[in-house]
Amino acid sequence: MYQYNHNDQILIEERVAQFRRQTEQFLKGEISEDGYRALRLRNGVYIQTHAPMLRVAVPYGVLNSKQLHKLAHIARTYDKDYCHITTRQNVQFNWPKLEQIPDILAELAEVQMHAIQTSGNCMRNTTSDHLAGVGIDEIEDPRPYCELIRQWTTLHPEFDYLPRKFKMAVSGSSTDRAATQFHDIGLHLVKNDAGEIGFKVLVGGGLGRTPVIGQVIKPFLDKKHILSYLEATLRIYNLFGRRDNKYKARIKILVRETGLEEFSKLVDAEWALIRDGLEVSDARFDAMKAHFKPLHYDKKAAENITFSRYKKENKVFETWVKYNTLEHKIDGYRVVFLSLKTPDTPPGDLTAEQLDTIAKLAEIYSFGEVRSTHRQNLVFADVKQADLFQLWQLLSAAKLTTPNIGTATDMICCPGLDFCSLANAGSIGIAKEINDMLDNLDYLHDIGDVNINMSGCMNGCAHQSVGHIGILGVDKKGVEWYQLTLGGSSANEAAIGERLGRAVPKNEVTQAVGTILEVYIQQRLEEESFLDTVKRVGIEPFQEKVYASH
C-alpha cells in the first residue's frame, strides 16, 4: 500500500497543529460558531445528538495492521471501545470529546492517517473497489490512480469551499463494486482499441434526497489528463454550482439544469486552457504504481489439498467459504470477507478487541493489509487457501464469520436516530428485528443475494434509494414511519428503487420485509435473483401482499 514520504507526513502533522490551534481559539471564543463549524467539518468533526462524531479517512478503503491497532487504541482511550465502518469506506468514532480530537488526530498522524476533508462542502475521500489488485475481472489496479487523486484533492486551495460536498469513486474492473454511477464524478479505468489505459468519466451521479445516475461525459480520457480534467470540472462546478439552496447545490443539479452537452462544453473549454501544463508523466504514474506492486505470493499455494478436505468434512466451514470468500486472481489464494453484520451488533460496528484481533490476523494471513467495503464489511484480500480453515476458526472466535455476505442480513444501515442529529427515525433497532426474523441460515441462503439498505432520514447515508430493498425513515408529526422501495441497485445495472406505496409504521417494517421476501420466493423462476424477479414482475405483486392486511 502507499507509504508516506517526508512531505506527506509533514503535511498531516501541520494539519493537526492547525486544527489544534483552531479548536483552542474556538474554545476561547476567538472563532465564531459558524466559522469553526466549517473548519471542524473539514477535519471530520460533526456535532451529533450525544457527542461530537469523528470521521477518519480510509483512502480507497485500504488499511494496515498498524493502523488497525491505532484505531483500537483510540476506541479504548478516547471513545467507548468501538468504531463504525461507513458506506464510503471510512471509520467513525461516535463518542470523542471535542477538546481531545486534536490529540486523536495527532495519534492518527503517527500511523499515516488523517480526517482531512471527510465532511464539509469540499472534495471528500476517494473511494474504490475493495477487490482492487486481486479481482479476477480487473482491467487495471485503481489504487495508484486513487492515491494520485487523494493527493490532488487534499488541501486543494481553490476547491475547499464548494457549493456542496463532492465525492469521487474509481473502479478498475468490469464489475462496478464502488457505486461509481452514484458519485459526483465516477471514474472507470478502461482500455481503448489501441490497448491504452484511460478513464471513462461519469458526472452528476449521487444519492441523498434526489438520487441521480451519473452520465458519461468522457467515454475515454487519456490517463495523463486525469488531474487537468478533474480541475476543469471542479472549477466549472465551483463557479456555476448553485449556492442559493443547499438541496440544489450538488453538481448533479448543475448538470441537469445546464444540460450534459452544454456542461461538457464548459468543462472542455476550461480544460483546453490548462491541460498541457498539468499532464501526469509516466514517471509519476510508475512511482505511484510502485507502491502497489503485486505481493510476494506463494507460487505453490494451489498445490495444497487440505482446503477441499476441510470443506468436505465441515459443513459450517464450507458454508462460510461459499458466502464469505471469493475467487482471487492468483490460483491458490482467496479473498475473505469479515462480516460486520452479526445479529447482535449494529451493522458496521467493530470493537477495539476485534480491531486488535483483525490486525494480528491480517499480519499473519493477509500480508498485514485489510480493506473496508462500501457495504460496511472488511476484507482480507490475499489469503492462502491452505490457511482458510485456521483463519476461519480464529475469526469465528471474534464473531466475524456470520456467513451472510451479500444476503438479506448483510444490511447497510446508518446510525439513525440513536446517534445522528439529522435522523428522523431509528434504523439500528429495525436491523436487529430483521436479523432476528431471518435467523434461519438455510432460509437466508435460499433467498440469496438481496441488498437491504436502511437510512434514518432523507439524507440517505445508507443509500436506501439503491437498495434492492430500500427502507427510509421519515418523521410524521413526531412518529417514526418508514418508506419502502424495491429494485434499486448501485452496481453495473444502476437503478433507483421504486416506491412500494405509503409508509408503514415502525412496528410493521420487519413484517413488510418478511412479506416482500416471501413474495419473491413465490414469484421467482429457478435461480432468479431477487433483483431480477422484481424487474420481471414489477412491484405490484409485492404491493398487494404488503398492503393486503390494511
Added chain:
Amino acid sequence: MQVIKNQQLIDNHWTFLTDDAPLVAGNISVSFARFQQEKAQLVARNGNLGVRLSPTNAVSELVADLPQLALVELDFSDFADGRSFSQAYFLRNRYGFEGEIRAIGSYLADQAFYLSRVGVNAFSAENLPQTQATLNDFTVFYQ
C-alpha cells in the same frame, strides 16, 4: 488602518468609494458596476485605481482593463462562497495580473493560507495578527 501585504503589516493606502460618492484624487477602488459605467473618467483621473469584485462578477469581463488597475479586491459577503478562490486563480494565473489582489469582507482568518496559494497577496481583516499567523500553516502542499 493597517492591512497585510506580502506577509507584512503595512498602512492601508486605498480608499473605497461607494457608487454615489464623488470622485477624488489618490488611490481609490470602486465597484465593478461603477467601473464599467465610469471607466473613462476613472482611468483619466490622477491616482491609482482598483476594482472591487463580488463573487458573482465574471473576471473575464475585466481582462482588457487589468493593465489600468493596481488593485483588485475580492469581497467576501459569505466565507462559504468559494467563487472568490477561482476569481483569484483567474486573475493571477490565467490573466497574469501583477497588481495587488486583496481579500476583504467576512472571510475566515483560517482561509488566508488557501487565498495566498491562489494569488491573493493582501488581506484586510478585523484581526490582522490572527490572519497573519495562518499564512504559514503549511510548508508543503500537493497542487
